[in-house]
Amino acid sequence: MPHIDIRNVVKRFETADGGVHAFGPATFTVERGEFVSLVGPSGCGKSTLLLMIAGLLPPSAGEIDVDGRPVLATRTDVGIMFQDNTLVPWRSVRRNIELQLELRGINPKTCRERIDGLLETVGLTDFANRAPFELSGGMQQRAAFCQAMVHDPDTVLLDEPLGKLDAMTRERIRADLQRLWLKTRTTVLLVTHSIEEAVQLSTKVCIITPRPGRLDSVVDIDLPWPRDLTVKRSAAFAGYVSQISDVFHRYGEI
């Protein structure tokens, strides 16, 4: 049984003048421990799909099953991260990570080691007591990542978490992300419009067409780990990138 099973999922938003077809249909599965990227142009509904998987938005048609059970309400076993992070300004980095636990009724004192470990993995140990606004954009996203991971979620949903960062910072955080995933092997769904990012990080890439977004195809990425600079310079890597680019080219997107 797949971890996440998405069947003919469609999302429409009803409006006064009839309604907007936001996404779908899409059918694919995610196995436990996979890193799956949803790649598509802006406005194709890939974030909408992520929200439906989190149970934050009900699909208009089709089914989403997690471990064989349909998603009918907001899932609380996920870790979510958005382009605009969810760090609150009145708490330090550490206290922001603890917020995830406190909201779940978990005493953060019992998770001190786990928080320290996460902070160390992303290189924020020395910034634990700083306020979010004292950190750079890249450091904020690292902190938000710890916040999304601290409760050991079943699935991690990343909605363009690196979208607002500069190219170099993005590159570094991708490496961090990969290291963390290789260590934990948590199931990750990443929404991105960077084809390279998707190929570098994913076990499989779902190609979403321009508006209204449908699932065009799924590409399995068979490259060695860790995918460092050597791998990124390989012919196989370039092959995957151009294979996916060709699809968007066909839609007149690039």
Place this chain on the structure above:
Amino acid sequence: MRRVNQLGRAAAFPLFFAGLLLAWEVSIGLFHVPAYILPRPSEIALSARADYPLLLRYTFITGTETVLGYAVAIVVALPLGLAIAFSGLLRRTVYPTLVSLEMIPKIAFAPIFISWLGFGLLPKVIIVFLVCFFPIVLNAVAGFVSLSEELTRFTRATGAGTWRAFFKVRLPAALPQVFVGFKYAAMNASVGATIAEFIGSDQGLGFYIQIATGNMRPDLAFAAIFLLALLGLSMFGLVTLAERVLIPWDISQRRIRGKN
């Protein structure tokens, strides 16, 4: 060097204000303005000292009206703002009513309240209450409903109950906007008290200004005006202090303190 710099910064406002008073003092003599039109600050100070027992008593009376009206406004407006933010029914009924009422200058009610309730404390407190109530309730609603989509989703995905989500996320996130209402109301509270006293009273600084003006004593009227300014400033100062203590993390506080 750093300490000198800080001292200089702290002294900037008192020095500038003293300069203004000095300019006033000097230009009255320079342009031969008669005292019954515009007195000098020094004359105002002397007259105020001569009449200080009454001025002090009236300051206390106007101050009581202002603080009471303001306090009652907070006590009523904050829970109501919360209720409106969290109830769709209230948002469709009470909220548009409040917005419509907000368009009325609240002072327009003053003569009516005074005709109903007489010259005492109560009608003034009610006027101050009305002046303060609307900015507080409207800003509270705005604060409580405007949680970012990301934080709303994040909080929902933790499965936190309404109260826990409220105290840990919604309330602190709303505080900066709530304080906008508190501050605006604090600035306008004494306006309500003063005008209410103009319309019907036998004590208070507003009453005092009318009598002084009638007696061709602008020096005494200005003395009362300074006391009103002082009253408003202390109110505003206290609210700003509370803001600094409660939300030191807010962007407005950060900018004022020159951080970031």
